[in-house]
Amino acid sequence: MLSDPYTDKSTRDSTSIQIDGQALKDLVEASLVWLRTNQQLVNSLNVFPVPDGDTGTNMVLTMQAAFAEIENSSERNFGRMVHSLAHGALMGARGNSGVILSQLWRGFARALDNVEYLDGRGFVQALASARDTAYKGVVRPVEGTILTVAKDAAAAGEHALAETSDLVELLDRVVQAADVSVQHTPQLLPVLKEAGVVDSGGKGFYFILEGMLRHIRGQTLDVPQAIVQSLSTMNLENVMEAIEPGQDYEVVIDFRPYEPLDLGSFYTTLEEMGTSIQVGEGDGMYRMHIHVPTEKRYEPIDYTMTLGTITKVAMENLVAQMEERETPCGGNGQIVPAVIQPGQIAVVAVSPGNGISRVFSSLGAAAIVEGGQTMNPSTQEIIGAFENLPTDQVIILPNNKNIILAAKTAAELTVKKVAVIPSRSVPQGLAAMLRLIPDGDLDSVVEDMIAALDEVQTCEITIATRDVEIDGVEVQEGQVIGLYNGKLVLSETSLENACLGILQHAGADEYELITLFYGSNLPRQDALRIADLVREAYPGLEIEIQEGCQPHYYFIISIE
Amino acid sequence: MIAIVTDSTSDIPDQLAEKFQISIVPNVIVIDDQSVLDGKDISREEYYNRLPTMKVSPTTATSSSGMYQELYEQLFEKGAETILSIHAPRLLSGIFGAASAAAQTFGDRVRVIDSGQVTLGLGYQVLAAAQSALQGASLDTILSLLESVRQRARVIAMLDTLEYVQRSGRVSWARARIGTLLHLKPFVEVRDGQVLSLGETRTRRRGIEHLRELLYRLGPLERLAILHTNAEDDARAFLSSLKMDVPSDPLVVNITTVIGTHTGPNGLGFATVIRA
Numbered sequence: 001m002l003s004d005p006y007t008d009k010s011t012r013d014s015t016s017i018q019i020d021g022q023a024l025k026d027l028v029e030a031s032l033v034w035l036r037t038n039q040q041l042v043n044s045l046n047v048f049p050v051p052d053g054d055t056g057t058n059m060v061l062t063m064q065a066a067f068a069e070i071e072n073s074s075e076r077n078f079g080r081m082v083h084s085l086a087h088g089a090l091m092g093a094r095g096n097s098g099v100i101l102s103q104l105w106r107g108f109a110r111a112l113d114n115v116e117y118l119d120g121r122g123f124v125q126a127l128a129s130a131r132d133t134a135y136k137g138v139v140r141p142v143e144g145t146i147l148t149v150a151k152d153a154a155a156a157g158e159h160a161l162a163e164t165s166d167l168v169e170l171l172d173r174v175v176q177a178a179d180v181s182v183q184h185t186p187q188l189l190p191v192l193k194e195a196g197v198v199d200s201g202g203k204g205f206y207f208i209l210e211g212m213l214r215h216i217r218g219q220t221l222d223v224p225q226a227i228v229q230s231l232s233t234m235n236l237e238n239v240m241e242a243i244e245p246g247q248d249y250e251v252v253i254d255f256r257p258y259e260p261l262d263l264g265s266f267y268t269t270l271e272e273m274g275t276s277i278q279v280g281e282g283d284g285m286y287r288m289h290i291h292v293p294t295e296k297r298y299e300p301i302d303y304t305m306t307l308g309t310i311t312k313v314a315m316e317n318l319v320a321q322m323e324e325r326e327t328p329c330g331g332n333g334q335i336v337p338a339v340i341q342p343g344q345i346a347v348v349a350v351s352p353g354n355g356i357s358r359v360f361s362s363l364g365a366a367a368i369v370e371g372g373q374t375m376n377p378s379t380q381e382i383i384g385a386f387e388n389l390p391t392d393q394v395i396i397l398p399n400n401k402n403i404i405l406a407a408k409t410a411a412e413l414t415v416k417k418v419a420v421i422p423s424r425s426v427p428q429g430l431a432a433m434l435r436l437i438p439d440g441d442l443d444s445v446v447e448d449m450i451a452a453l454d455e456v457q458t459c460e461i462t463i464a465t466r467d468v469e470i471d472g473v474e475v476q477e478g479q480v481i482g483l484y485n486g487k488l489v490l491s492e493t494s495l496e497n498a499c500l501g502i503l504q505h506a507g508a509d510e511y512e513l514i515t516l517f518y519g520s521n522l523p524r525q526d527a528l529r530i531a532d533l534v535r536e537a538y539p540g541l542e543i544e545i546q547e548g549c550q551p552h553y554y555f556i557i558s559i560e
Numbered sequence: 561m562i563a564i565v566t567d568s569t570s571d572i573p574d575q576l577a578e579k580f581q582i583s584i585v586p587n588v589i590v591i592d593d594q595s596v597l598d599g600k601d602i603s604r605e606e607y608y609n610r611l612p613t614m615k616v617s618p619t620t621a622t623s624s625s626g627m628y629q630e631l632y633e634q635l636f637e638k639g640a641e642t643i644l645s646i647h648a649p650r651l652l653s654g655i656f657g658a659a660s661a662a663a664q665t666f667g668d669r670v671r672v673i674d675s676g677q678v679t680l681g682l683g684y685q686v687l688a689a690a691q692s693a694l695q696g697a698s699l700d701t702i703l704s705l706l707e708s709v710r711q712r713a714r715v716i717a718m719l720d721t722l723e724y725v726q727r728s729g730r731v732s733w734a735r736a737r738i739g740t741l742l743h744l745k746p747f748v749e750v751r752d753g754q755v756l757s758l759g760e761t762r763t764r765r766r767g768i769e770h771l772r773e774l775l776y777r778l779g780p781l782e783r784l785a786i787l788h789t790n791a792e793d794d795a796r797a798f799l800s801s802l803k804m805d806v807p808s809d810p811l812v813v814n815i816t817t818v819i820g821t822h823t824g825p826n827g828l829g830f831a832t833v834i835r836a
Contacts, residue, residue, distance in 0.1 A: 338736065358740070359740050359741055362736060362737055362738070362740030362741075363737070363740060363741075363760070364733075364736070430741075431762075434759050434760040434761060434762065435759045436759055437756075437757065437758055437759055438757075448759075455766055511763070512763040512764065512765060513743055513762055513763050515741070515743070515762075542743055544741065544742050544743055546741065
């Protein structure tokens, strides 16, 4: 549990508050706890209604790695401690938001080299340095993201310094500015506005700052903010991913309260029953989501009945579902990566499923990193994949837009010569993979691989995780949606229509070959049946069906 | 006088062989236990048409040492002082071995040379040597010319399928591709007697574009032959699509069945000699 470093000093509200290395540890733990408490809320701020790299989870895992680096350290020097912290963040960075967060920590630490204590002025300087480092770390900075929030937070600190040098006061101003900045993100980034959400990375960064402030003020950190999401942004699919031991049942209740809901006591009561609580509201209707132990599975229903009229109850056994999902796809055949000779070029491919891993291996990949849409590997995991290969020349295929940045960070953190091919999908990664010449010249192989990325079109078929309207496509939760080169283009009630529709949208008849990688959520006979439908629709094309075993996505389709 | 001998894997057209007085020893294909001579007993068109439906995979064989010995004797009788016998790489075939065994009887009057190449990668070395020999060049001059052409010769092809090269058992990287994507068209390069992988493509259209790119990268060319296995239309289209200085008299060749057995039909590629 957190200790309060300030209670033993009589100077809690004074400008003489000094933060040393040990106090930093407590602040960071507070950030981590508060971020974790609000993880699902951050995850739910998803622009596309697809199972995606979850920002909240990625940021929590990044902060967790950062904290783990200093958790057992007895260092008192603030500068040295924050450097360790930044290193931990860098190695543990997952997803784009995690990488940018690690850059923020890196910049923060850089301004405080060997500083013994953190004071108000140092804090503001470090925030500015964090901002600068993070902006430089991104090739094309986009406003309306975590970057903007970091920028506004730093500016607020600089501004406030004219009035006060009190660290707590400055932190308070910074937190307020970050909050305002987060609320403003939809004005800067149209996709956020369209999806009706604020930026998730920015929100996560806000929670990190706010966690420190709450800790200093002695506020609780383990109860989520009593926030009511709009019903359409509740992202229940993702909540299911995180099952805590003992919380075997998921209960979702729709109800209309008799009287205006007292959210505070509602949350408090639910907290006693279970975890992963989410509450959504729309037109006076509420939806409540909770994970509870088996013996408490009816309690949320009984309790909610005292508050209003229940219109719908859904209960699912999460453990049984997980077991079902864990049935191996693609049999138990071993995936054998290619053997690399010293001096050859080794390819590390990020793969979301066994079948896809097998294909990459057979094409000569020397190592596979598991990861994809909802599971972004950390920088450390990527480094671990190539560190022990007997060669100094490495190419990384991230195969997902949310993994490219972590791969690039991994490339910077090694003495090996590592190139990252910015493949945004599995088909792009495969197209690049085909250009591998293990004995070739690294630079020219890289050039060839990058050129190959545009030689394929990628379609993805998945299930909408919530209601939304994006780019004129109206989507209802549970519908089958199709993405073409990462862009949502259709929503259908059947898998068949979605597959045929997306191929038509992609202008597939202009091409030669369609390869369908079916996911672990689709039985083989269904996949074969759909492949036959595609064959009928495109008699002039070659149609190939492959077991991909990726989660969530019924199909990943390559058109070339 | 220096006489030049090669084998049918050199793919030198008959009229050029005649013009430059090159002796070509045919290789052998065994189809259903029947030996046929490469390019003589069965036309290449017919062979590649039948190849996909043959129940038993045909095998390739070299002509006997005896046949080489007879040829060498004939050439000496006709007045040759030295014979240069230039062949497909020993790493890929027994031809070099058969010729070497035959040459032993003649001491250093017969020089057997491993060209490291196949089809016109070999053929262009032989043509350069023969041309030079006809002009009365010394053995040393011809040998250094051969080395120079050998260094500059490139043979690259896109196979329509991995199937035949996997079946040939000669190429380890091709075996590793078993059980993967079905539609894979490998790019192969022959260099120093080895068959190297230059990656793959999944569609013919992209593959042909990439093949063109690979040729452009080789820079100014001295010689060029477009190679194919029953894909003459594609080969001619490829040649006319080239936006580069094409050497005069480029050849379009339906390649020797001895090589084509291991590549399969519908392959497309080129043999070239880079300008010095």
